[in-house]
Amino acid sequence: MTSAHPAPTTAPHPLAGQPEHVRADVAVVGAGVIGLATAWELRRRGRSVVVVDPEPGSGASRAAAGMLAPVSEVQYQQEALYPLMTASAAEYPAFVAALEQAAGGTVGHRATETLVCGVDAADRQALADLRELQRRHGMTVEQLTLRDARALEPALSPRLSAAFRIPDDHQVDPRRLVAGLLAALTAPELPVPPGIAEPPGFPGARDGGPARLVHGLATGLRRSAEGAATGVRLAGGGMVSATWTVLAPGAGLDDLDGLPEDWHPPLRPVHGDILRTRVPAGTPALLERTVRGLVHGTPVYLVPRTDGTVVIGATSREDDLTGPSAGGVFRLLRDAQALVPGVADLELLEVLARARPATPDDIPYLGRVHDLDGTPVPGLVxxxxxxxxxxxxxxxxxxxxxxxxxxxxxxxxxxxxEHLATTDPHRFDRPVEARPGDPAPAAAGPGPRSRSTR
Ligand SMILES: Cc1cc2nc3c(=O)[nH]c(=O)nc-3n(C[C@H](O)[C@H](O)[C@H](O)COP(=O)(O)OP(=O)(O)OC[C@H]3O[C@@H](n4cnc5c(N)ncnc54)[C@H](O)[C@@H]3O)c2cc1C
Structure with a gap:
């Protein structure tokens, strides 16, 4: 069994290295699923890309269960998030098809449905109430009898209080997704079959060429004398020059210097413990579908892969413990067994904890970054x-x-x-308070717009 900090997902790629000075159209900081997927979309749009990360795929993306769950992830008072989740879920099949073709392998995308179960009467009521909200937003959630649920998944406990079927919640294997993105990014050339690899709305764009992967830490943003973003500085003295810079460092945003003055979008780490398990050799698969639910009010999930492994997650901790929590692991195993008793017979392969980069409203920061005077920093996303x-x-x-x-x-x-309005990276900026001695605000023009909170 491996523990909290396993080896990076990828061995250094042949293109890796820490050259003194690399140039590309776009520098992407961070090689988690977000940075890599963005780099891949840029390559498909004919841009040359450099991706900077000391350990690609080693952050939250390494821990993720890979549930593609726009329905069962619905939470109260997060209405602004639902359109993002449903829109992205709808894009998954085409995204995976193009990626797998370029990568020459599969990324573990499975369009199998999800069952959501409860254990006691309060769990049943909570899931039934949530179903009303999900249905009001046009989502499909079908109540099952326990007999029908157990006919679908015989490993489910006979002592459940409720079961719901969610046909539109699927899964992907995030580690295979990261590996596929790295392979597609660095492939010598991209296949361009009609209708698949050519991005919609961008006819004629072909291939920006293989991305370069720099196994290094970006320490800060480079800015021109006029204030434009011109790439990043690397720990150890190197640099990447680029016309555009995309910052996708997960929870590491706050560690970068050179960002616009007073722009500190609040980000906090929410740690999650997660387990990888496997059915014993020669035993049939435990589950076909993702099973998730509430166990006396606490959420837990089991995500079965085709290779016989089952991912069991995940806790949600806002404490200082960066490695796995013993209590968290205990609760995951206890609650997963309440839904699926056969969990007790699984082999435990890995215990891992990672920080999810969380915002105050659980909505990401995606967009152009502004300077204090409200003008977008040229070249920065x-x-x-x-x-x-x-x-x-x-x-x-x-x-x-x-x-x-x-x-x-x-x-x-x-x-x-609308999506970009929702994800505005400046939505938590607060108005600048006038300081003694500040000039009176101009009658017109943008003027200083914000002084952000942390
Ligand atoms: C236990 C757990 C389970 C989860 N399950 C799911 C799930 O089922 N479905 C789902 O959709 N999401 C899930 N998530 C959330 C998901 O994992 C994250 O939202 C996602 O991985 C974020 O991707 P990212 O690329 O932004 O960040 P990360 O994966 O954290 O990647 C950021 C990268 O940036 C690099 N970096 C940081 N600073 C610098 C720097 N200065 N210079 C260069 N590189 C830098 C890091 O090394 C890292 O590789 C889960 C998360 C956890 C922890």
Whole structure:
């Protein structure tokens, strides 16, 4: 069994290295699912890309269960998030088809449904109430008898209080997704079959060429004398020069210097413990579908992969413990067994904890970054704060960021504009308070717009 900090997902790629000075159209900081998917969309739009990360795929993306769950992830008072989740889920099949073709392998995308179960009467009521909200938003949630649920998944406990079927919640394997993105990014050339690899709204764009992967830490943003973003500085003295810079460092945004003065969008780490298990050799698969639910009010999920492994997650902790929590692991195993008793017979392969980069409203920061006077910093896009939904949101996030950089439009430009309004990275800025001695505000013009909170 491996523990909290396993080896990075990828061995250094042949293109890796820390050259003194690399140039590309776009520098992407962070090689989690968000940075890599964005780099891939940019390559497909004919841009040369450099991706900077000391350990690609080692952040939250390494821990993620990979549930693509726009329905069962619905929470009260998060209405603004639902359109992002459903839009990205709808983009997944085409995103995966193009990626798998370029990568030459599969990424573990499975369109199998999800069952959501409760254990006691309060769980049943909570799930039934949530179902009303989900249905009001046009989502499909079908109540099952326990007999029908157990006919679908015989490993379910006979002592459940309720079961619901959600046909539109699927899964992908995030580690295979990261590996596929790295393979597609660095492939010598992209296949361009009609109707698949050519991004919608961007006819004629072909291939920006293989991306370069720099295994290094970005320490800060480079800015020109006029204030434009011109790439990043690297720890150890190197630099990447680029016309555009996309910041996708997950929870690491606050560690970068050179960002616009007083722009500190609030980001906090919410740790999650998660387990990888496997059915014993020679035993049939435990589950076909993702099973999630409430166990005396506490959420837990089991995500079965085709290779016989089952991912069991996840806790949600806002404490200082960065490695796995013993109490968290205990509760996961206890609650997973309440839904599926056969969990007790699984082999435990891995215990892992990672921080989800969380924003105050659980909505990511995706968009152009402004200076204090309200003007967009030329050449700068941020894409972070994906909290519990980064794997689900990756196709939409990548496409929108790539459109901000390379132009072009998606099939529904009005919807894209709404998504970007929702994810405004300056939405938590607060108005600048006048300081003694400040000049009176001008009668017209943008003027100083914000002094942000942390
Ligand atoms: C236990 C757990 C379960 C989850 N399950 C799901 C799920 O089922 N479905 C779902 O949609 N989401 C899930 N998530 C959330 C999902 O994992 C995240 O939202 C997503 O991985 C965020 O991706 P990212 O690329 O923004 O960040 P990360 O994956 O954290 O990647 C950021 C990368 O940036 C790099 N970096 C940081 N600073 C720098 C720097 N200065 N220079 C260079 N590189 C830098 C890091 O090394 C890292 O590789 C889960 C998360 C956890 C923790």
């Amino acid at each position: 941020v894409s972070t704060g994906y909290f519990r939904h980064g794997v689900l949101l990756a196709p939409l996030a990548a496409r929108l960021a790539a459109q901000l950089v390379a132009g072009g439009a998606g099939p529904d430009p009005a919807a894209d504009a």
